[in-house]
Amino acid sequence: MSQPLPAVDYLKLPEGGEPYLEGHRCQTCGASFLGKRNVCSKCGARDQMQAVHLPNSGSLYSYCIVHRSFPGIEVPYISAIVDLDDGTAIKGNLINIEPDPAKIEFGMPVEVVYGDALGRRDKEGNAYIAYFFQPKSG
C-alpha cells in the first residue's frame, strides 16, 4: 500500500513530519496566496513570492450549508470560508459542528485538521489526505 497523497497541491506531507498548508507571500506588498505562484496578483511583482507555512488556526468568515450537491456527494455539509491567522483566505468543510445556522457563529475560532479525504480514491486506488476546519477546542 502506497503512502496517501495530498488532495490539493498546497497541502504538504513532509516525510516524518506533520502535514501543513503552504502559501506564498509577496515580499513586496505582503499579499498571501494559497499554493505556488510566480507573480503577485495584487501588486504584479515578479520573483518576490516566498513559500510560507500557513498557520493552522483562523476564524470563520462566511459559510453556507449545502443540502444538495452533485450525485454521490454526502450532504448536508458546511462549506466555509476561513481567514487564517496570517490573513490568508481558504475554503473547506467545517466539521464537528451541527450544520445549523443557529449553531454557527461568524468569526468563531477554528483550527485546521488533517485526515483521510472522506474515503475517496483515484483510479489507481490511491488514498488522499485532506484538510478540514473544526471549532477550536479550549
Place this chain on the structure above:
Amino acid sequence: MTDAYVVGVDMIKFGRFPEKSVPQIGAESALLALDDCGLSIQDMEALYCGNLMQASAMVGQRILQEIGQTGIPVVNVSNACATGATAFREAWASVKAGLYDIVLAVGVEQMGRGLLGGTGGKGIPKEGLFGSGTMPAVFAEAGMEHARKHGTTFEQFAKVSVKNHHHSTMNPKAMYQIETPLETVMNAEMISYPNTKLMCSVNVDGSAAAVIATEKKARELGLLGRAVKVCASVLTSDRWQERDLVMPDVNTCTQEAAAKAYAMAGLGPEDIDLVELHDCFATAEILHYENLGLCGAGEAGRMIDDGEVALGGRIPVNVSGGLLSKGHPLGATGIANIYEVSTHLRGEAGERQVQGARIGMTHVIGLGSACGIHILEKAA
C-alpha cells in the same frame, strides 16, 4: 464620437427546447430583432454572438446559416454569465468606433438541468471535500457575508424571490407566470442555505438580440422614434481582493462598473427609473442594491422589506421576473435585460410597465469574474 442606439431589440419566450439546435434558437431572436426595426440581415454590417456552452462551435456563423450568409464579420463571444452583455458591448464599441454603421448582437443558450459549477482538477473529486463550488453555494456564501455585516435574514433573501416571481406573472416571455408566496419560497427544497430551490435562477433555453446603429444611420432609416440611446457601456473584471481567489467577490467589480457607468452617462443612481440586475440567486440581488448605489451600505434588507424595489416602488428591480423566474439562459441574459429595459423606455411593457420610465440600467455578473453594466435612455 457618435452616439449608438438600439433600434431593434427582442427576445423569444424563454423555455425548454431540446428539439432545437443552439443556432436555431439564436436565429429566432435575431429575426425578431430585425423585424422590430423592419430590417433584414442584408442590412447588417457585422454580427456579435454570445454563447457559453458551445463557445468553440462558431454559433454566430451557424446562426447566419439559418437566416442569411452575407459574408459579414462574425465575432463569437464567451464571458460566463456576462456573455450576452459582452457581445452587446463589443457590437456597441464597433459602432462607437466608427467601424460600422449598423450591427447585430445575439445572445443564445441551451441549458441542461441541475447544478452549475463545481470543482474539477486532477486526483479525486473536490466537491464536498473542500466546501462547495456549486453556484448556489458560492452565492449563498456571498449572501452570508452580507448577513454577517448587516444582519440580513433568510426571510429578506426569500422576499426577493417572491417579488421577482410576482413580476413575471405580468411577463408573457418569462419562463414562469406563477405567484409564489413567502412560505412557498422558504419551504422549498433547501439547496445551499440560505438559498432554497425557488431562490435559484431557472435553467432555461433562450435567446435575445439587438440591432445597434449610429445616430446618423438610425435617423436615415427613420428609426430614431423608438430608438434607445446607449448612454454607458462598462465591463470590469475582478480586481485583487483578499479573499477573491477562494470566495469570488461580485461586489467590487459591480461597484467599480457602476461608478464608471454613472460617470460615462453623466447620471447618478437617483436618475435611474428601473434596473434589471443579476439575480442569479436571491442572495445576489440583495448585494447589488448596494453595489449599484440604489441604497446605502446595509440598507438592502430594508429596501426589500419596504417594497421599494417592487413594481410601483421607488426603484423597481427585475420587473421582467429576473433570472429567478424569467429564467437564465446564460449567453442570452445580458441582451434579454437590454430588451426588458428598452421595452419600458418605449412604453411598450404592458401590465408591468414602469410608468414614465426614461432611463434604465442593466447589470450582469459572470463569475470568475466579469461585470457588465449598460445605461439606456429613451431617445429624445
